[in-house]
Amino acid sequence: MERKTDPARMLKAGIFTENPLLIEVTGLAPVLAGVSTVYEGVLLAAVSTLQLMIVSWLTALALKRLPASVRMLCYFVIAAPITAGALWFGGAMFRNEAASIYTVLPLTAVSSLTALHCERHMTDAGGGEGALRAFSSALGYTFAVLLISAVRELTVYGTLAGLRISGLAAPAAKLPFFGLLLMGFLAAAINGTFRNDLLFGGAEKNFMAHSVLLRYRQAPTAQDGSGEETPAAEAAVGSVPAAGE
Amino acid sequence: MHMLLFETLSAALAAAVLHNAVFTGGLGITEAIRLSAKQKKLWISALFLALFLQATAFGSYYLTALFPAAAESAVWRFCMYAGVLIFVFMLSLLLALLFHADETMQRRMRVCALNTLVLGAPYLTQGTPGSPLQIAGTALGAAVAFVLAMSLLRLGAVKLGENPSVPPVFRGSAALLIYAGILALAFAGIAGAQAI
Numbered sequence: 001m002e003r004k005t006d007p008a009r010m011l012k013a014g015i016f017t018e019n020p021l022l023i024e025v026t027g028l029a030p031v032l033a034g035v036s037t038v039y040e041g042v043l044l045a046a047v048s049t050l051q052l053m054i055v056s057w058l059t060a061l062a063l064k065r066l067p068a069s070v071r072m073l074c075y076f077v078i079a080a081p082i083t084a085g086a087l088w089f090g091g092a093m094f095r096n097e098a099a100s101i102y103t104v105l106p107l108t109a110v111s112s113l114t115a116l117h118c119e120r121h122m123t124d125a126g127g128g129e130g131a132l133r134a135f136s137s138a139l140g141y142t143f144a145v146l147l148i149s150a151v152r153e154l155t156v157y158g159t160l161a162g163l164r165i166s167g168l169a170a171p172a173a174k175l176p177f178f179g180l181l182l183m184g185f186l187a188a189a190i191n192g193t194f195r196n197d198l199l200f201g202g203a204e205k206n207f208m209a210h211s212v213l214l215r216y217r218q219a220p221t222a223q224d225g226s227g228e229e230t231p232a233a234e235a236a237v238g239s240v241p242a243a244g245e
Numbered sequence: 246m247h248m249l250l251f252e253t254l255s256a257a258l259a260a261a262v263l264h265n266a267v268f269t270g271g272l273g274i275t276e277a278i279r280l281s282a283k284q285k286k287l288w289i290s291a292l293f294l295a296l297f298l299q300a301t302a303f304g305s306y307y308l309t310a311l312f313p314a315a316a317e318s319a320v321w322r323f324c325m326y327a328g329v330l331i332f333v334f335m336l337s338l339l340l341a342l343l344f345h346a347d348e349t350m351q352r353r354m355r356v357c358a359l360n361t362l363v364l365g366a367p368y369l370t371q372g373t374p375g376s377p378l379q380i381a382g383t384a385l386g387a388a389v390a391f392v393l394a395m396s397l398l399r400l401g402a403v404k405l406g407e408n409p410s411v412p413p414v415f416r417g418s419a420a421l422l423i424y425a426g427i428l429a430l431a432f433a434g435i436a437g438a439q440a441i
Contacts, residue, residue: 032271080327087320102319110362112275175433176271180426187419
């Protein structure tokens with residue numbers, strides 16, 4: 001039997017079955033608001049990873065002892081200087097991309113990715129397990145962001161990391177609707193690939209407890225017909241702060 | 246007087262519908278999805294959001310007037326906005342303690358306070374609007390836009406959850422993201438395909 005803290009299982013969960021962006025639907029705003037090139041995707045992924053690792057470590061170490069309301073403020077206070085540093089560095093290094101960098105990076109300071117991850121996993125985790133969980137989530141977010149930014153760059157500009165690939169360009173794909181549709185189909189691809197883990201297998205309960213869509217998925221359907229919410233399910237939804245997040 | 250009212254309302258209408266921050270800018274969409282799953286009294290959230298946005302925008306507006314050189318830099322503008330937001334957040338915690346707000350109300354205030362930065366992102370990139378009336382109107386409109394997005398997402402998500410024809414691989418986040426994408430496409434059409 002696999003242990004919950006098994007590193008391989010945690011990595012697989014972070015990248016695929018509990019992908020923070022595609023399955024758990026966290027940290028969408030920075031991706032949708034301005035990431036349309038691979039460079040922007042790399043910068044966003046790097047800043048998000050840095051914030052996630054630092055804030056997670058501090059939460060496992062000390063912040064978990066604070067009341068939730070103060071902890072939420074601490075996430076922001078810790079993330080804000082990292083964001084400010086990244087804004088300065090990104091603006092200086094990528095002058096051509098400065099406008100979108102100035103749009104995307106401030107959003108990472110209040111990213112739901114960091115706050116939700118910490119509230120969900122770090123308030124009862126030890127240092128080692130916490131670091132591995134944070135790393136697997138960061139890896140999953142990076143994977144999804146890079147994939148989406150590459151497809152968007154190819155669609156919007158016909159280039160990939162600045163190299164001309166195609167003569168076709170669809171500037172409208174820069175708008176959030178394209179990102180959302182892309183994420184939806186990628187999430188379906190993960191569901192299809194890992195269907196034994198996600199939908200039909202023994203891990204369903206685990207997935208459901210972590211899913212933002214718990215309530216929706218428990219609405220009456222032709223399959224179950226009950227629509228009853230279990231106390232455990234209610235607690236799982238209630239315990240996770242909605243935003244800030 | 247009529248002109249002042251018109252200026253405020255037109256700014257609010259533009260922020261709520263024409264440039265709906267959630268759907269045409271992608272701002273705060275995670276929070277809109279999450280909150281739509283559990284919020285019942287959406288108008289309270291709208292009220293808090295409008296108040297926090299106004300307080301933060303006015304704070305940044307007057308700080309910009311005091312330190313115009315600093316506001317030229319994106320990094321300083323972010324620091325200024327973040328500083329005002331931290332102050333507003335702490336003030337909200339203090340008020341919650343003073344008025345003995347229950348845990349649900351406190352959580353709602355926290356969520357709205359932090360979403361201020363997400364929904365106020367246009368202020369960070371483009372600076373605060375020209376006049377205090379425009380700030381008031383835009384903040385009100387952004388709050389309405391957020392509540393509108395939550396309501397639309399909730400309506401669709403419930404229908405999707407009840408529909409047995411949705412293929413298993415599209416159930417959950419996949420269907421909801423595609424549904425949000427279609428809504429965003431509709432709003433992009435209204436806005437004339439201009440991203441925020």
